Amino acid sequence: MSTIAPVDTRRLLTAEPADSLPVLSLEALLALAEESGLTGRGGAGFPTAIKLRAVAEGGTAPVVVGNAMEGEPLSRKDAVLLTRAPHLVVEGLALVGRALRARETVLAIGPEINPAAAEAAARVGRVRVARLEGGFVAGQESALVNQLDGRPAVPRDPLVRITTKGVDGRPTLVLNAETLAQLALAARHGAAWFRLAGTEEDPGTSLFSISGAVERSGVVEAARGSRLRDVLAAAVPVDPVAVLVGGYHGAWLPASQLDTRLTARELRPWGAAVGAGVLYVLGRDLCPIRAAAAIATYLADESAAQCGPCVNGLPRMADALQRLADRVPDPGLPHEIDRMRLLVVGRGACAHPDGTARMVASTMRVFEDHVTRHLAGHCEIEGARR
Ligand code: SF4
Numbered sequence: 207m208s209t210i211a212p213v214d215t216r217r218l219l220t221a222e223p224a225d226s227l228p229v230l231s232l233e234a235l236l237a238l239a240e241e242s243g244l245t246g247r248g249g250a251g252f253p254t255a256i257k258l259r260a261v262a263e264g265g266t267a268p269v270v271v272g273n274a275m276e277g278e279p280l281s282r283k284d285a286v287l288l289t290r291a292p293h294l295v296v297e298g299l300a301l302v303g304r305a306l307r308a309r310e311t312v313l314a315i316g317p318e319i320n321p322a323a324a325e326a327a328a329r330v331g332r333v334r335v336a337r338l339e340g341g342f343v344a345g346q347e348s349a350l351v352n353q354l355d356g357r358p359a360v361p362r363d364p365l366v367r368i369t370t371k372g373v374d375g376r377p378t379l380v381l382n383a384e385t386l387a388q389l390a391l392a393a394r395h396g397a398a399w400f401r402l403a404g405t406e407e408d409p410g411t412s413l414f415s416i417s418g419a420v421e422r423s424g425v426v427e428a429a430r431g432s433r434l435r436d437v438l439a440a441a442v443p444v445d446p447v448a449v450l451v452g453g454y455h456g457a458w459l460p461a462s463q464l465d466t467r468l469t470a471r472e473l474r475p476w477g478a479a480v481g482a483g484v485l486y487v488l489g490r491d492l493c494p495i496r497a498a499a500a501i502a503t504y505l506a507d508e509s510a511a512q513c514g515p516c517v518n519g520l521p522r523m524a525d526a527l528q529r530l531a532d533r534v535p536d537p538g539l540p541h542e543i544d545r546m547r548l549l550v551v552g553r554g555a556c557a558h559p560d561g562t563a564r565m566v567a568s569t570m571r572v573f574e575d576h577v578t579r580h581l582a583g584h585c586e587i588e589g590a591r592r
Contacts, residue, residue: 215403215411215429218387219286223293227300227331228393232262235305241397243409244389247283248273248345248382249455249482251470254389257379258302260369264377267309271354271373272299274324274383275316275338275345278453279504280484282318283413284383286425289320291387292327298386300331301393302379309376313383314350316340342454342508346556347380348372349510360510361556382482384413404430408469412483416441418450419489430480435464438485446487448494448572451476453484454501455561457568458494477568493587495576498569499524499531505562515550515559522546523566533580540577543570 230238239255246252261268272295276284288295295313303311311333315324317340328335338344338353348362351372362368372378381389388410392400401409408430414437417423421442428437434449448458451468457478459466466472468480488494502524509516523546530539547567550559570577579585 216427217391217403217411218294218384218413218427219290219425221291221294221387221391224297224390224394227297228390230301230305230393232305235301235393236262238392238397239389242392242400243397243407244385244392244400245408246382247384247388247412247482249278251479251481254381254385257369257381258306260367261377261379262306264370266377268306268377268379269354269373270299270303270306270308270311271350271378271380272311272313272333272383272386273345273347273350273380274319275314275340275350276318277316277340277342277345278455278482278484279342280415280417280450280453280486281482282415282417283425283483284316285318285320287383287387287413288315288324292323293330294387294390295324295383296327296331296333297390297393298381298388299333301390302381302386303333306379310334310373312336312354312373314338314354316344342505343510343556343558346558348556350380351378358510360512361558364555405469407431412480414483414485416485416487418487419444419446419491420487431467431469433464434459434466434468434485437468438464438487441487443487445490447490448488450484450486450488450565451478452481453486454505455557455565456481456484457564458488458572460572476572477564491587493531493576493585494569494573495527495580495585496531496588498566498573499527502527502562502566505558505565509558510556513554513559515553519546519550519553520559520562523550523563527566527569530577530580533583533585535581535583537581539581540570 244254274284344359349359353359368378404410446461506520506524526542547563
């Protein structure tokens, strides 16, 4: 892997509005997306060029949607971006909408997003702002399409791709708000400029939402592939024990691993991925099993309850983890948690069960010592069982 170039990575939150909206032909936009190596900043990290091409080849005027639903409770990046530089998101939407000759261009915002700033910027770009209901799975692409079609915000049948049949039955392209802002900057400055930051395999910058045991929680921008320690530095971590990388669907890295680079290759052994750039620092005053049980319970409650793994598996997995957090003297709890994990993985209509299982499995592995002590009725943070 190449080293990170020493360039200024404060790109998104300091950008001024452009004098005029950028215009690119479809061919030029596809070339820009390909040459810049831009990947989605919403979680899945899919190459933007491939998504663009899939909709461009649909043959019908598509609908283009900017996704600023930000359903992940620990994420603030879309909210900050749409307050500090909403014009960039609108520029990106206008750029894509014009190149694809879209029927409609929509910016979908969740309840945590400042509507005034988004609406003011959207007027310039002739983008419609849709204020939608929130929730953890509401930002999932097909759930978003459902809401825009006036239906409940639950994921659709994954066999019917929204790039073929989405909003109003039209091919639909959904790009995260930050992805659109990154695309707008790449259009202004070129693919070579975009690649000055980050690594050869994973160029550019990302916004990171940092919270937990830190002196200053907030959103920072850093080059892709930066060391975890360097990204966290601006937030000033306070005696960290571990970092949850990737948010509620993410995985833990112990504090001994702060020199890990935030790349797919270095995060993979931990089961983690950069995802939407969420970093939660666990301090010494919070029991990791209790913290993970609270997240698992939240995720079980947030499912759309339309598939077996979410209806049956996630609540039982969360309940077993909660019992472990409460130091119930049942040596079968780790086995029950693992059994539920294996039952839900790969069985849902969306990635919600897999993401929840990933976080739980990571908890059991990284905090193995805590699991052992809890089974013996003791917790080094909460003390002996009452
Ligand atoms: S897996 Fe869960 S969250 Fe996803 S569609 Fe099915 S019930 Fe809904």
